[in-house]
Amino acid sequence: MNLVFTGFMGTGKTSVGKKIAEKLNFKFFDTDTFIEKHSQLTISKIFADLGEEIFRQMESEAIEALSEMDSIIISCGGGAVLNTQNLINLSKNGIIINLSASPEQIFQRIKDDKKRPLLQCQNPLNKIKELLKERKKAYENCDFSFNTDNLTVNEIADMILNDKDIAELLKKGIKK
Ligand code: S3P
Numbered sequence: 374m375n376l377v378f379t380g381f382m383g384t385g386k387t388s389v390g391k392k393i394a395e396k397l398n399f400k401f402f403d404t405d406t407f408i409e410k411h412s413q414l415t416i417s418k419i420f421a422d423l424g425e426e427i428f429r430q431m432e433s434e435a436i437e438a439l440s441e442m443d444s445i446i447i448s449c450g451g452g453a454v455l456n457t458q459n460l461i462n463l464s465k466n467g468i469i470i471n472l473s474a475s476p477e478q479i480f481q482r483i484k485d486d487k488k489r490p491l492l493q494c495q496n497p498l499n500k501i502k503e504l505l506k507e508r509k510k511a512y513e514n515c516d517f518s519f520n521t522d523n524l525t526v527n528e529i530a531d532m533i534l535n536d537k538d539i540a541e542l543l544k545k546g547i548k549k
Contacts, residue, residue, distance in 0.1 A: 374447050374546045375399075376539075377463045380512060381505060382489050383479040384450040385521045385529055389472065390448040394532040397543075399451035403448040407435040416450075420490035429456065439468050452491075454511045464516075468542050470533060471515035476501045512540050 376393060378386035387403055394401035405416050408431045412419065419428045432453055439447050440462040447467065453459050454471075463469055472480075480498045483489060494500050512518070517539060521529050533539060 374410060374543060375440075375443065375447055375463075375467035376543070377447045377449060377467040377469045378472060379449045379454045379515055380451065381467060381474070381479060381501070381508065382492065383482040384451075384472035384474045385526065386448040386451075386472055388526045389521070389529045391517050392526050393533065394446040396530060396534060397446075399443075400445045401448070402439050402442075402445055404432055404435045404439070404450050404453060407439065408432060411435070415488075417488060420492055431442070432456075433459055439484045440467065452508075454515065460514065468517065468539060469515040470539070471512050471518040472521050472529070473512065473518060474521045476505060479505075 376390075376397075376399070378390045381388055390403070391401050393399070393429065408419070408428075409415055412431060414422075414473070416428070419431065432450055433456060436447075436453060436459045439445070443466060447463065449459075449463070454469075460469070476498060479501050483492060484497065489495065491504070492500055517533075517536065519529065519532060524532070
């Protein structure tokens with residue numbers, strides 16, 4: 374049984390995922406890091422030189438490979454759940470946890486980060502709002518959802534691990 378984190382950029386998937394991996398003694402994988410390692414290219418370079426469509430293919434391949442593993446934490450890029458096949462693969466052996474946050478908090482968390490090609494634009498806050506609206510349904514389609522506004526990484530990790538349903542699923546090692 375894997376724990377999979379999805380949600381928009383800046384909702385805490387990677388930091389919370391790493392914290393939970395530490396607590397559960399699970400290995401941690403991030404789809405973006407997986408792609409960068411295997412392609413020897415940065416995400417920014419992939420978007421700039423190869424385009425988003427190729428990036429999405431690489432992301433699906435990364436998810437397919439990671440879904441074959443067991444007892445790992447997977448942090449997915451924010452757009453991963455837009456592809457239904459990715460969700461199907463992740464669901465086979467994983468509990469899918471969506472992290473959310475308000476557009477303002479997301480903006481505060483990512484505003485100095487130049488590594489997210491989709492937000493390198495004139496008005497990143499507007500772009501965040503627009504993409505959140507477009508992706509709302511996909512994010513809602515996950516097994517569990519937690520809002521991370523005004524919480525520390527530790528608080529979010531504890532909130533997730535203290536969830537009775539998640540604890541039960543992890544204990545049984547079976548999917549909902
Ligand atoms: C993306 C999110 C990023 C990365 C890429 C595209 C998205 O990952 O995969 O820049 O479409 O939301 P994080 O959510 O880890 O920042």
